[in-house]
Amino acid sequence: MQPKWMGKCPDCGTWDSMEELTEATADPHRPKAAVSEGASGGRAFLSEDDLPARPIGEIPPFETPRISSGIGEFDRVLGGGVVPGSAILLGGDPGIGKSTLLIQAGEQLARRGSRVLYVTSEESAQQTQLRARRLGAGHEKLLVYAQCNLEKISRQIQKLRPDICMIDSVQMIYQPTNTSPPGSVSQLKDCCSDLIYLAKTGGTAVCLVGHVTKQGMLAGPKLLEHIVDTVLYFEGDTHHDHRIVRCVKNRFGGTLEVGLFRMGQAGLEPVDDAASLFLEPHAEAPSGSVVTAALQGSRVLLVEVQALTAESMLGAARRKVSGCDSGRVAMIIAVLEKRAGLRLVDQDVFVNIVGGIKVTDPSGDAAIALAIAGSAMKRGLPGRALVLAELGLLGEFRGVSNLSQRLGEASRLGFKQVILPARHSANDSAAVKEAQRTMQVHLCQTIDQAVRLLE
Numbered sequence: 001m002q003p004k005w006m007g008k009c010p011d012c013g014t015w016d017s018m019e020e021l022t023e024a025t026a027d028p029h030r031p032k033a034a035v036s037e038g039a040s041g042g043r044a045f046l047s048e049d050d051l052p053a054r055p056i057g058e059i060p061p062f063e064t065p066r067i068s069s070g071i072g073e074f075d076r077v078l079g080g081g082v083v084p085g086s087a088i089l090l091g092g093d094p095g096i097g098k099s100t101l102l103i104q105a106g107e108q109l110a111r112r113g114s115r116v117l118y119v120t121s122e123e124s125a126q127q128t129q130l131r132a133r134r135l136g137a138g139h140e141k142l143l144v145y146a147q148c149n150l151e152k153i154s155r156q157i158q159k160l161r162p163d164i165c166m167i168d169s170v171q172m173i174y175q176p177t178n179t180s181p182p183g184s185v186s187q188l189k190d191c192c193s194d195l196i197y198l199a200k201t202g203g204t205a206v207c208l209v210g211h212v213t214k215q216g217m218l219a220g221p222k223l224l225e226h227i228v229d230t231v232l233y234f235e236g237d238t239h240h241d242h243r244i245v246r247c248v249k250n251r252f253g254g255t256l257e258v259g260l261f262r263m264g265q266a267g268l269e270p271v272d273d274a275a276s277l278f279l280e281p282h283a284e285a286p287s288g289s290v291v292t293a294a295l296q297g298s299r300v301l302l303v304e305v306q307a308l309t310a311e312s313m314l315g316a317a318r319r320k321v322s323g324c325d326s327g328r329v330a331m332i333i334a335v336l337e338k339r340a341g342l343r344l345v346d347q348d349v350f351v352n353i354v355g356g357i358k359v360t361d362p363s364g365d366a367a368i369a370l371a372i373a374g375s376a377m378k379r380g381l382p383g384r385a386l387v388l389a390e391l392g393l394l395g396e397f398r399g400v401s402n403l404s405q406r407l408g409e410a411s412r413l414g415f416k417q418v419i420l421p422a423r424h425s426a427n428d429s430a431a432v433k434e435a436q437r438t439m440q441v442h443l444c445q446t447i448d449q450a451v452r453l454l455e
């Protein structure tokens with residue numbers, strides 16, 4: 001780099017071969033796509049590069065206008081819709097429905113006047129069209145581009161100026177100046193930072209599809225999650241038809257909401273009655289099955305906890321957990337042994353939350369405990385009781401949040417019995433009294449008292 005005008009190149013000696021570079025173009029830290037294509041000439045959105053440091057109070061408030069995707073459950077999990085210029089990462093197991101969701105959202109966005117560029121790096125344009133036809137998508141503003149080369153993708157973005165650009169998937173695209181293979185850490189880093197730079201400077205929202213490893217993590221470096229604004233994960237298993245889209249990071253909204261869908265012939269359909277989505281109809285409560293009401297964002301979902309205890313053959317008892325935290329289950333087993341007198345040390349214990357949903361809400365502790373105790377004692381709860389309580393190390397039942405909302409859903413779905421921490425009779429007496437109009441309420445102080453309700 002030379003600070004002044006020069007006619008002859010000091011390296012190769014040729015005349016008139018020097019090019020003028022502006023300061024921004026020469027910035028070595030600027031993403032390559034932006035440098036080669038001059039992306040900063042696009043619609044200025046979040047670019048505040050040249051502004052000096054200012055007192056925080058003088059910064060004008062950033063209104064986050066949102067584009068509705070036309071799919072209520074998708075908007076809900078995004079915190080109200082797509083924020084222009086933001087970067088969204090959508091992860092999930094193979095075949096779970098990532099491409100389906102994007103094509104459906106793309107079609108709805110196009111129908112609402114947005115220009116959508118869907119870049120398919122894994123499938124051909126024909127394959128994408130086949131899926132789109134099955135899903136009833138075919139709007140002229142939904143553009144499909146089959147490409148893996150990031151430079152060409154960047155050029156298309158700058159030429160078309162889409163409102164939303166979807167990259168399916170980010171693991172297959174490559175920056176040609178980088179010699180590492182697609183999907184490698186260095187490629188992912190390069191490609192994502194380039195795309196996000198384009199998003200921020202041009203006002204195009206970018207939605208990246210990422211694959212998930214066997215451990216359920218987004219393949220590639222954690223860095224991907226750090227550099228995007230919103231991270232969404234598909235949950236559920238491909239053997240069942242319901243799908244959950246969970247938000248794990250959102251710079252423009254909360255992370256508690258989930259989107260609930262059913263996968264059908266015509267694609268993903270939003271679920272109307274979310275509360276009962278995971279509930280199988282059982283007339284009686286089988287031993288080892290207990291229902292609890294878990295809070296997912298602003299919604300209550302009734303979920304069935306199943307447990308099985310079986311004599312251990314190996315000497316070392318196994319604990320297998322799916323859908324909840326294994327450390328929490330280990331604590332619950334210890335509390336059952338110490339505080340309720342159960343002997344589980346020589347028993348294998350399996351715990352499963354039915355339907356592939358993950359429950360992190362501690363109000364499900366007592367349900368897990370009673371499912372394990374029920375299986376070990378071969379007893380079930382009276383009727384089909386709903387259980388709501390967090391379990392303390394002393395075996396005490398601790399209160400739960402949003403009690404009246406949870407009880408309301410249980411009552412609406414026809415539950416006749418409910419087991420609650422005794423402290424709610426004083427703290428939330430109105431909610432308990434309301435529940436007593438339709439349900440028999442068992443108030444317990446400890447897990448020991450609740451275990452005695454198993455019959």
Ligand SMILES: Nc1ncnc2c1ncn2[C@@H]1O[C@H](COP(=O)(O)OP(=O)(O)OP(=O)(O)O)[C@@H](O)[C@H]1O
Pocket residue numbers: 092093094095096097098099100101134238263264265266
């Ligand atoms: N003809 C069909 N009829 C009904 N459902 C279908 C049909 N074809 C595919 N599906 C459903 O769509 C799912 C695949 O969805 P999709 O291709 O969107 O998944 P994906 O997450 O993008 O997968 P990948 O990781 O392989 O890209 C299948 O598992 C199946 O449930």
Ligand SMILES: [Mg+2]
Pocket residue numbers: 098099100168
């Ligand atoms: Mg796909």
